[in-house]
Amino acid sequence: MTELLEPRAMGRDLVRRDGVRKVRGTATYAFETPVESPAFCHPLQATVARGRITAVDTTAAEALDGVLAVVTHENAERLASTDDAELAVLQSPEVAFRGQPIGVVVAETSELARQAADLVRVTYDEQPHDSVLSADRGDLYAPEKVNPGYDTDTVQGDVDAELAASAVRVEQTYATAMVHNNPLEPHASTALWDAADGGKLTLWDSTQGVHPDRKAVCSLFGLDLERVQVVCPYVGGGFGSKGTPHANVVLVAMAARALPGRAVKLALTRQQMFTMAGYRTPTIQRMQLGADRDGRIRALALDVVEQTSRIKEFAEQTGVPARMMYTAAARRTTHRLAALDVPVPSWFRAPGECPGMFGPEVAMDELAHALGMDPVELRIRNEPDRDPETGQPWSSRHLVECLREGAERFGWAGRDPRPGVRREDGWLVGTGMASSVYPTMRQAQSTATVRFEDGRYVVEIGAADLGTGAWTVLPQIAADALDADVDDVEVRIGDTRYPIASVAGGSSGTNTWGSAIVEAARQFRGKFGRRPEDGDEAQGSVDQAATDDEHATYAFGAQFVEARVHADTGEVRVPRLLGVFACGRIVNPRTARSQFIGGMTMGLSMALHENSAWDARIGQVANHDLAEYHVTVNADVGDVQAHWIDEHDPYVNAMGIKGIGEIGIVGTAAAVVNAVFHATGVRVRHLPVTLDKILPGLP
Amino acid sequence: MPGTDRAMDADIRLRVDGELHELTVDTRTTLLDLLRERLGNTSPKKGCDHGQCGACTVLLDGERALLCLALAVSHDGAEITTADGLAPEGELHPVQQAFLDHDAFQCGYCTPGQVCSAVGVLSEVDRGWPSHATRDLTAAPELSTDEVSERMSGNLCRCAAYAHITPAVQQAGGAR
Numbered sequence A: 001m002t003e004l005l006e007p008r009a010m011g012r013d014l015v016r017r018d019g020v021r022k023v024r025g026t027a028t029y030a031f032e033t034p035v036e037s038p039a040f041c042h043p044l045q046a047t048v049a050r051g052r053i054t055a056v057d058t059t060a061a062e063a064l065d066g067v068l069a070v071v072t073h074e075n076a077e078r079l080a081s082t083d084d085a086e087l088a089v090l091q092s093p094e095v096a097f098r099g100q101p102i103g104v105v106v107a108e109t110s111e112l113a114r115q116a117a118d119l120v121r122v123t124y125d126e127q128p129h130d131s132v133l134s135a136d137r138g139d140l141y142a143p144e145k146v147n148p149g150y151d152t153d154t155v156q157g158d159v160d161a162e163l164a165a166s167a168v169r170v171e172q173t174y175a176t177a178m179v180h181n182n183p184l185e186p187h188a189s190t191a192l193w194d195a196a197d198g199g200k201l202t203l204w205d206s207t208q209g210v211h212p213d214r215k216a217v218c219s220l221f222g223l224d225l226e227r228v229q230v231v232c233p234y235v236g237g238g239f240g241s242k243g244t245p246h247a248n249v250v251l252v253a254m255a256a257r258a259l260p261g262r263a264v265k266l267a268l269t270r271q272q273m274f275t276m277a278g279y280r281t282p283t284i285q286r287m288q289l290g291a292d293r294d295g296r297i298r299a300l301a302l303d304v305v306e307q308t309s310r311i312k313e314f315a316e317q318t319g320v321p322a323r324m325m326y327t328a329a330a331r332r333t334t335h336r337l338a339a340l341d342v343p344v345p346s347w348f349r350a351p352g353e354c355p356g357m358f359g360p361e362v363a364m365d366e367l368a369h370a371l372g373m374d375p376v377e378l379r380i381r382n383e384p385d386r387d388p389e390t391g392q393p394w395s396s397r398h399l400v401e402c403l404r405e406g407a408e409r410f411g412w413a414g415r416d417p418r419p420g421v422r423r424e425d426g427w428l429v430g431t432g433m434a435s436s437v438y439p440t441m442r443q444a445q446s447t448a449t450v451r452f453e454d455g456r457y458v459v460e461i462g463a464a465d466l467g468t469g470a471w472t473v474l475p476q477i478a479a480d481a482l483d484a485d486v487d488d489v490e491v492r493i494g495d496t497r498y499p500i501a502s503v504a505g506g507s508s509g510t511n512t513w514g515s516a517i518v519e520a521a522r523q524f525r526g527k528f529g530r531r532p533e534d535g536d537e538a539q540g541s542v543d544q545a546a547t548d549d550e551h552a553t554y555a556f557g558a559q560f561v562e563a564r565v566h567a568d569t570g571e572v573r574v575p576r577l578l579g580v581f582a583c584g585r586i587v588n589p590r591t592a593r594s595q596f597i598g599g600m601t602m603g604l605s606m607a608l609h610e611n612s613a614w615d616a617r618i619g620q621v622a623n624h625d626l627a628e629y630h631v632t633v634n635a636d637v638g639d640v641q642a643h644w645i646d647e648h649d650p651y652v653n654a655m656g657i658k659g660i661g662e663i664g665i666v667g668t669a670a671a672v673v674n675a676v677f678h679a680t681g682v683r684v685r686h687l688p689v690t691l692d693k694i695l696p697g698l699p
Numbered sequence B: 001m002p003g004t005d006r007a008m009d010a011d012i013r014l015r016v017d018g019e020l021h022e023l024t025v026d027t028r029t030t031l032l033d034l035l036r037e038r039l040g041n042t043s044p045k046k047g048c049d050h051g052q053c054g055a056c057t058v059l060l061d062g063e064r065a066l067l068c069l070a071l072a073v074s075h076d077g078a079e080i081t082t083a084d085g086l087a088p089e090g091e092l093h094p095v096q097q098a099f100l101d102h103d104a105f106q107c108g109y110c111t112p113g114q115v116c117s118a119v120g121v122l123s124e125v126d127r128g129w130p131s132h133a134t135r136d137l138t139a140a141p142e143l144s145t146d147e148v149s150e151r152m153s154g155n156l157c158r159c160a161a162y163a164h165i166t167p168a169v170q171q172a173g174g175a176r
């Protein structure tokens, strides 16, 4: 139990400190870094899905006036570490997936770089590829762990016996689509290698963590930490895909090192982002749910099948939320992977929880329907008083309050449960709901410095603001930790010049960096008291992942959706999305609301639009641009409301906060599917909910 | 440089945020790359380079336009206003102020394009231009939620600030 800071600046509705720069467009993102006479890079990509490069002819490209370098596996520097096969680019002639980077062209202008890239001739010894995920594959395997270190399988009690003894059963298979993060700012960098004195690399990179990015680059190139500086004041969205460096970072650093003293710039094209920047694996979720007539769950089983790439394993932890969400007399979760000739999957907003609260939350709706019970009540009936997986008490769990308040605000009471019976002007109308959850995590390493400078407090930490609001909320935390006015606090982030900060991932950023800042403030006041002098400085750190390991720490939420489905065309509209969340204390209601509605709207996008259509003949996403890969646009969105309850949690950290960046996307897609069922009587179990899946079943 | 081949180059004049530029450009160069990679004006963003996202929206000769779809050579004499040119330094255009008031963005990468697009929308509505959402084609269009959402749908926001963007545009429209 920690003593919570008195909130004075925390909780205030302050405007973003970087707001003016963003509305004018003067905030500089990685590619935009002003440098003297930059050169421009264009990556070369494999045009076969599996095979071996037999020849590369760069003559025509190199003959072009203005081309500075063509780097391929034949002339690329040997990396110091090739442990990470995704990042070990240009080290061999092997091709593991279509679109894998096989070279990079550097030229005086971006037009020339692209022209030269077109002139490079590559021949391959092409091999048959295998890129189709299915639950029937004979080569599915159990990974050792699932991301980031959870058990692959769990079992409690006798699932088969409890299922057999259940009065009502739901046994169905659900599926989520392959989806790409697609932050609006492409993965991009500016890099400069200064060869003097053994060399120094300056990398302006679009990343969710300058320090983790630097560490990866240093190990790849065999450089000491002090020889690399990573700078990133602004990130144009990441959603997990900039949480770990991808191949573009290696290419730009190689290009810079090939041209010492010359800054080089590389931005992936939108199309290239579909092969090089990570994505969420498609998931196949076999769900078994058995309950007594009164709704108490006896058996809960979730068997997940998903994909990874043949060269690098990423095992999405889709079965994890089913381990702790509801009570069950017996429970089983498993994960099986197929290793395919496909690009490398990675983090996408709420890995695990997002897909893993789709199948189970739709199954809960199916169970409620089979029982003739209200779906909100079914969830309340299965509320566990301790974490069912570990037996630990909750640090705080207010799911029931979220459900009740959400139902109240949404106008859920008196809902007619019958599907497909409400018609207004040719539209079938329905409502649905689902629960949300996200673990409250703190990373093990972050340090902040507090310094008194010209009558103000300067706080430095290598944190990242991906639009999450760190520029604005970290000063609020620092102000309360120092007992100072927030206007007297300046926070500097996004540079490895500042003390080490953890990645902005797992909704752990504000928790981790804020905890370091609180500790630094404590050290500062302890040393210098309330009347510091110019230049007084202290540091504080977090060095363990949690303040408390006796409690299960999670944020919870409930989402309610109104769906309208056109009775003739099957078109789906979602005029209302309403979420209520219990996420500890909210540091800044303005930026928090944007995070919640952003996550919920991305969940709507997952429900109705997002689908990377895999062309198995050639091993590539067919719809690899923003015209064909659909995301929600303004006209797809109606009334989107995020609310939260006052939650006091003395166990999570000194601020009493939980992460809020990911929970909004969790559960939304299930709530949409459940609302579409209520509207039409059609249960869509495979995302996204498109017309072809609805039309045949319309009443 | 630019294209290293004079046969592929052309001379043009452009006014960008009030400043006149006389330039020799590679005829393959888009206005977007010209601004971002040669003139150092990175207010318009590149999200797709294919006219699919709206991040590069500016006012081109007074109308909203996508710079990634505009070849520089075909816009000799054009006048461009980016989000950074909408108001003098230290001041904000009413649309920009409304975006701040409503927190109508997160990462900010789509924002200069959204802002320019919104300025264009307000002017189009003022001039009575209908949209797909306009019910009565004989009446002056209003800044209803449907109208604004429809007209702003060419500007993707992956942070999904739409529910804040629409009221921001309405606020700016009301303030005119």
Ligand code: FES
Pocket (backbone or CB within 6 Å): B045, B046, B047, B048, B049, B050, B051, B052, B053, B054, B055, B056, B057, B066, B067, B068, B069
């Ligand atoms: S960059 Fe021009 S529309 Fe996307």
Ligand code: FES
Pocket (backbone or CB within 6 Å): A184, A236, A237, A467, B104, B105, B106, B107, B108, B109, B110, B111, B156, B157, B158, B159, B160, B161
């Ligand atoms: S604010 Fe990030 S894409 Fe719109």
